[in-house]
Amino acid sequence: MIYLTRKAEFAASHYYHNPEFTPEENQRIFGKCNNPNGHGHNYTLEVTVKGEVDPRSGFVVDLKQLKEVLNREVLDAMDHRFLNKEVPEFFTRIPTTENLAISIWQRLAPKLKTAQLHRVRVYETSDLFVDFYGEA
Amino acid sequence: MKAHLTRRYMFSASHRLHNDAMSEAENKATYGKCNNPYGHGHNYALEITVSGPVDESSGMVCNLTDLDAFVEREILERFHLQNLNTVPELDQTVPTTENLSASIYDILQRGFTPAHLEKVRIQETMMNSFEYAGTNEIRK
Numbered sequence: 001m002i003y004l005t006r007k008a009e010f011a012a013s014h015y016y017h018n019p020e021f022t023p024e025e026n027q028r029i030f031g032k033c034n035n036p037n038g039h040g041h042n043y044t045l046e047v048t049v050k051g052e053v054d055p056r057s058g059f060v061v062d063l064k065q066l067k068e069v070l071n072r073e074v075l076d077a078m079d080h081r082f083l084n085k086e087v088p089e090f091f092t093r094i095p096t097t098e099n100l101a102i103s104i105w106q107r108l109a110p111k112l113k114t115a116q117l118h119r120v121r122v123y124e125t126s127d128l129f130v131d132f133y134g135e136a
Numbered sequence: 137m138k139a140h141l142t143r144r145y146m147f148s149a150s151h152r153l154h155n156d157a158m159s160e161a162e163n164k165a166t167y168g169k170c171n172n173p174y175g176h177g178h179n180y181a182l183e184i185t186v187s188g189p190v191d192e193s194s195g196m197v198c199n200l201t202d203l204d205a206f207v208e209r210e211i212l213e214r215f216h217l218q219n220l221n222t223v224p225e226l227d228q229t230v231p232t233t234e235n236l237s238a239s240i241y242d243i244l245q246r247g248f249t250p251a252h253l254e255k256v257r258i259q260e261t262m263m264n265s266f267e268y269a270g271t272n273e274i275r276k
Binding site: 003016018020021030094095096098101126130132135136 | 137138139140141142143144145185190193194195196197199200201275276
């Protein structure tokens with residue numbers, strides 16, 4: 001089994017708010033991140049796929065195709081966007097780094113043909129990242 | 137759904153690698169420059185990985201403010217700008233980064249309850265790092 005990781009960067013804004021919480025609860029739980037005007041990050045995404053090496057091509061996955069899927073499914077939807085307002089899953093889900101990793105997994109997993117998705121890692125800053133392995 | 141969250145913290149400390157049970161020559165042979173009796177220091181980068189189900193109402197594995205407060209109080213307060221040979225957690229051992237990793241893991245394992253501790257990783261310099269996950273396998 002070989003693991004291959006492809007990296008991408010995108011910039012987006014977001015804020016944290018749960019309409020079921022009172023304003024005080026939102027403020028207490030989410031602090032500064034609750035500002036409804038949003039704030040932004042330069043996100044770094046690392047997508048790791050795994051599989052056996054194809055004996056003819058020597059590839060686990062065609063990187064060109066992986067890049068196209070990444071661009072279409074993730075970067076076109078999220079780069080330079082306000083996540084809460086422009087990315088449908090975040091109309092109802094809070095766009096935390098945890099949920100971002102889950103959402104990116106759900107966007108990519110059904111589109112990958114040859115290799116299997118192993119891990120989605122999203123860096124919100126260099127000091128904070130989330131890994132999602134598709135676990136229930 | 138279960139996610140893993142990793143947070144990085146920086147701290148600086150000094151240490152001397154020396155074992156009283158070894159002869160002077162053996163200490164020198166084992167620890168080399170790190171055996172200098174006056175000690176030397178590092179800027180350590182500590183990465184803590186916790187895991188758990190993503191809470192639906194907050195979208196979080198655990199609130200970062202809880203993790204930050206715990207680490208500040210229980211770890212950085214204890215080790216930042218200290219001589220590790222004099223810190224109670226390490227004064228009976230050789231304060232290698234291996235032992236430091238295990239000591240920090242134990243502090244978290246004992247006291248941090250909001251999420252499951254997966255592992256501790258410490259980068260001592262740009263060129264070396266150590267990971268400790270208790271008796272568990274480290275997941276890549």
